[in-house]
Amino acid sequence: MQTTELRQDSLLSLATILPPAFAGFFVAFGCWTLFAVIGVHVRTQLGLTDIQFGLLLALPILSGGVIAVPAGILAQRFGARSVMLGCLAGLIPIMALLSWVESLWSYFLVACGLGLAGGTFSSGLQFLSNRAPPRHRGLALSLFTVGMLGAGFNYYLVSVVHEAYSWRAAPMAYLVLLVVVTALYALLTEPDTRPTNYHGPNRKPGNIGLLYNADVLLLCLLFAVTGGGILALALWLPDFISASFDLPLNHGARLATGFIAPAALCQVLGGWLADRCGAVPVLRRALMASLIPGLLLSYPTMSLAVEGSRGLIHLQIALPLAVEIGLIGLLGVTLGIALGSLLRLLVELQPERTAFCAGLMLLSGCLAGFLLPLLFAMANHWIGIRSAAFMLLFGFSAVSLWALTLHSRRYIRRRLLKGEKPLSPWG
Structure with a gap:
């Protein structure tokens, strides 16, 4: 009876703290990736070159990864709630500026400011790690990161606002959402107590020591492959699908949601499984499973000439569109499960420094999300095979x-x- 009451109390606690944190990260992530949608209009307005346009898309990602690290340190010093609240509040004037800027350098400045959304990731993970019941910690963290669906929300919000007014009204719509979400977050969450992981003058050496800690370096590598891989494929898949099957870009973008949605939603399954089966076993099996669709997608369309008794027989081997999208969706499922279990592993390994480690992981993921599309493009240029991108991702996952x-x-x-017994999580 007492055990049942404790479970109900823990679930009630989770239901209280998770919604405001999720809403904040969802809206912040939408702001973070806003240029992926309105960037086309900015490019037309200013006549940007390919390099300038690529830089406009990359700056929010890079600045978000950089900001996430000091945001994690500040979360340890002043409390995760205060830092996340500050990041959300800081995005409000950025959205106001975005609605009236005209010059290229002004857009670049705003793009850097959108990186404040990266601070909500590291501080939000620390916020939930401190407050979520240990039994449901993996589930809570994975539900929080489902807020990455805010990127998909952009497609609907911007299209509706653009049809009714103009694309320049989209930042104002996000400004209103940010004001509402920030107010709700401030009202519905309890103020931070003095962080238990702050140790005065010993704080800095401890954080620096994590930069060459083997566990943390491995977490960064795994997040670069899972989180960075999801981000890179989300940016690259619309063009890949459109070019491979001769489809309009809008159609390719809609089909690409068959990867983005499972990758985001299956993080919940990964966190739930990690709570019950252990983070490392779930993570290992998810990475092994991701190799299967990665390998099948790596094979390019091939033409085979077979010499028969009556002459040459020409065979063309290619995956149908439905099979290709199904394999891409399966890849999203496996990477999502891996990412959800990885967040649980982070909390188990570094419970007191979750924010700082999450910042380092996000930095590695943002760098991977920035570099992988470039590697995909170079592989396609040098090898001349579009599926070479999946070959690279297969190799990185195997490593x-x-x-x-x-x-x-x-x-x-x-x-x-x-002579000691192996302990969790590695044992």
Whole structure:
């Protein structure tokens, strides 16, 4: 009876703290990726070159990764709630500026300011890690990161606002949403107590020590492959699908949601499984499963000439559109589960420094999300095969799986040599 009451109390606590944090991250992520939608209008208005347009899209991602690290440090010092509230409030004047800027450098400045959304990621994870019941911590963190669907919300919001008014009204719509969400977050969440993970003058050495900590470096590598891979494919898939099957770009973008939606929603499944089965086993199996669709998608369209008794027989081997989209969706499912379990692993390994480590992970993910599309384009240019991007992602996933397995085995071997029993999470 008492156990049932404790479970009900923990679920009630989770239901209280999660909605305002999720809403804040959802709207912030929409602001963060807003240029992916309105950037086309800015490009037409200013006559941007490909390099200038690419820089406009990349600056929010890069600045978000950079801002996430100091935001994590500030969350440890002043409290995660205060930092997330500050990041949300800071996005309000950025949206106001975006509605009237005209010059290219002004857009670049605003793009850098949108990186404040990255601070909501690291501080939000710390906020939930401190308050969520330990039994449901993985589920809470994965539900929080489903807020990445805010990027998909842009397509609907901007199209509606553009048809009714103009694309310049989209930032004002987000400004209203930010004001409402920030007010609700301030009213519905309790103020921070003094952070228990702050240790005065010892804080800085502890954070610096994490920069060469093997566990943290492995977390960054895994997040670069999972989170960065999801971000890179979300940017690259619309053009890939359109070019591969000779479809309009809008049609390719809609089909690409068959990857984005499962990748975001299946993080919940990954966090839930990690709570019950352990983060490392779920993460390892999800990465292994991701190799299957990655390998199948790597094979390009091939023409085969077979010499028969009556002459040459020409065969063309290609995946139908439905099968291709199905495999891409399966890849999104596996990467989403891996990402959800990875967040649970982060909290298990660094419960007191979740925000700082999350900032480092987001920085690695943003760098991967920026560099991988460039590698995809270079591979396509040099090899001349569009599916070379999946070959690269397959290789990166295999390397990360090998690193995870090697690190786990080294930990277990080290414990056994000392005569100690392997402990969670690596054991």
